[in-house]
Structures are given as structure tokens and as C-alpha cells.
Amino acid sequence: MKLYYAPGACSLAGRISLHEAGVAAEFERVDMKTKITEQGYDYLSINPRGYVPMLALDDGNAITENIAVLEFIADHEPTLGPDGPLGRTRLIELLSWLSTELHVAFRPLWDSASRAEKANALNMVAKLLDIISEQMREHYLFGPRFSVADAYLFVMLRWAGALCVPVSPEMHAYFARVAARPTVQRALWEEGLLDARSLIDISSIEALK
Ligand SMILES: N[C@@H](CCC(=O)N[C@@H](CS)C(=O)NCC(=O)O)C(=O)O
Known part of the structure; x- marks a missing residue:
């Protein structure tokens, strides 16, 4: 299978999860500005929605859609999701929240929203991260075991x-714990991000300059 990705984008979650699942996959970078893949293909002809991730089987x-990609990987490797009769439901519940609430809250920060809209977005992201921080169980979101979420x-x-969003000490510790996982180190290395583990390229975000 092949994962279409952009470095540091939400597709990184799929790469980490594939490594956690021990799945041998190919990875093809997509230039988000030109929508051309590293092999020179027009990404819009591969995925008309133009978003990463896309997992080609x-x-x-x-x-397509991060929730579906991550759920597919957890289906292949069930230890990457919570156990129990409601395990699958709980995974979809949390992935949906991460996608439709938290991920979406970042959107104004990447686009041409006004300064005020960006400030509101930063506050919203901080608030949502506080909510998820309070729900954290043991080491990871679902307890002692790492999941695709x-x-x-x-x-x-x-x-x-x-973006310098303030997060709780628990979140800092969680971030360090996840970052230290060999699969995460490997994924960051492969995407050229290892030297700037807590940073993404924000040079393109005008309002933050
Ligand atoms: N609904 C999609 C959204 C994915 C998404 O926002 N991907 C971003 C990268 S994190 C992207 O591809 N952006 C490209 C663009 O906006 O042109 C999903 O959940 O997979």
C-alpha cells in the first residue's frame, strides 16, 4: 500500500500508525501548493479532494479521510485501538472529535483569516487541548496502550x-512520551522533521510573522 502525505501534516498520523502496525508501506510526498506528487503526478487526478492523507491499497x-485511514490501520492491528465491546465505537468517537473539533480548529491558522480570527482560533485550540488533557487516561488517550488516536x-x-499554544504540564509529558516512541522517531526522521520535533514550518503563516 502507499500513503500519500505532506511532511508534518495530519498524514503523519497514518505513517506513525503504519509503523506501529508493522505494515510495510510506500510513501509518496505531495506538494500541497502545486498538488504534484514527488513522482510527478497530478495529485488531483489521484485524489480529487486534494487532501492528504490518502491510502492507496x-x-x-x-x-481518504484521516478517520477512515486510521480506523483501517487499527482494524488491521487491533492493539492500536481500545479493547472491549465498545472499543471500536470509542475509537471512532475519539477520532471524530480529534478531526471535526480539534483539527478543524486549526484551519483559520493556516488560511487567510484575519488576525482576530486567528487569535480566536488559538484560544479555541488551547481550550480543546485542555479538554483532551483532562480526559487523558494513564499514559495514552485510552490508557496504558498507544492507539492511532x-x-x-x-x-x-x-x-x-x-504556534506557542499553552498546554498543560500533563500534555507536555504526554507529547514527550509519544515523541520518544521508536516508530514516531522513525516517522519524523523519514519526513525530515526530527531536528525540529516540536516545530513545523510556520514561515508561510503571514499573521504569525
Ligand atoms: N477531511 C480531511 C482533511 C485533511 C486535511 O485537512 N489535510 C490537510 C493537511 S493536514 C491538507 O491536505 N491540506 C491541503 C490543502 O489544504 O490544500 C481528513 O480528515 O483527512
């Missing part, structure tokens, strides 16, 4: 770090 099927939250904590 060997049988010709393709999975942790991979997704880790990616967004990197963004939050770059």
Missing part, C-alpha cells in the same frame, strides 16, 4: 507547539 481501492493527537500537538 494494493487491490486498487483508496481510502494518539498518533493523530501527537501531530496536532506539534502544530500547537509551533
Whole structure:
């Protein structure tokens, strides 16, 4: 299978999760500005929505949307999701919250929103991170075991770090714990991000200059 990605984007959660699952995959970078892949293909002809991640399966099927990609990986490797009769439901519940509440809250920070809208977005991100911090159980979101949801939250904590969003000491400790996982180190290395673990390229965010 092949994961279409952009360095440090939400697709990083898929890469980490594939490594956690022990799945051998290919990775093809997409230039988010030109929508050209590193092999020179027009990404919009591969995925008309233009977003990463997209997971292309060997049988010709393709999975888009982070929730579906991460759920697919957890389906392949169930230890990457919570146990119990409601395990799958709890995973989808949390991935949905991460995607539709937290991820979406970052959007104004990447686009041409006004300074006031960006300030509101930063406050919202901080508030949502506080909420998830209070829900943290033991080491990870679902308890002692790492899940695909942790991979997704880790990616967004990197963004939050770059944007100087204040987070709780528990969140700092959680971030360090996830960052230290060999699969996460490997994924960051592969995307050229290891030297700037808590930073993303914010040079393009005009309002933050
Ligand atoms: N609804 C999509 C959104 C994914 C998304 O926002 N991806 C960003 C990177 S984190 C992207 O591809 N942005 C490209 C663009 O905005 O042109 C999902 O959940 O997978």
C-alpha cells in the first residue's frame, strides 16, 4: 500500500500508525501548493479532494479521510485501538472529535483569516487541548496502550507547539512520551522533521510573522 502525505501534516498520523502496525508501506510526498506528487503526478487526478492523507491499497481501492485511514490501520492491528465491546465505537468517537473539533480548529491558522480570527482560533485550540488533557487516561488517550488516536493527537500537538499554544504540564509529558516512541522517531526522521520535533514550518503563516 502507499500513503500519500505532506511532511508534518495530519498524514503523519497514518505513517506513525503504519509503523506501529508493522505494515510495510510506500510513501509518496505531495506538494500541497502545486498538488504534484514527488513522482510527478497530478495529485488531483489521484485524489480529487486534494487532501492528504490518502491510502492507496494494493487491490486498487483508496481510502481518504484521516478517520477512515486510521480506523483501517487499527482494524488491521487491533492493539492500536481500545479493547472491549465498545472499543471500536470509542475509537471512532475519539477520532471524530480529534478531526471535526480539534483539527478543524486549526484551519483559520493556516488560511487567510484575519488576525482576530486567528487569535480566536488559538484560544479555541488551547481550550480543546485542555479538554483532551483532562480526559487523558494513564499514559495514552485510552490508557496504558498507544492507539492511532494518539498518533493523530501527537501531530496536532506539534502544530500547537509551533504556534506557542499553552498546554498543560500533563500534555507536555504526554507529547514527550509519544515523541520518544521508536516508530514516531522513525516517522519524523523519514519526513525530515526530527531536528525540529516540536516545530513545523510556520514561515508561510503571514499573521504569525
Ligand atoms: N477531511 C480531511 C482533511 C485533511 C486535511 O485537512 N489535510 C490537510 C493537511 S493536514 C491538507 O491536505 N491540506 C491541503 C490543502 O489544504 O490544500 C481528513 O480528515 O483527512
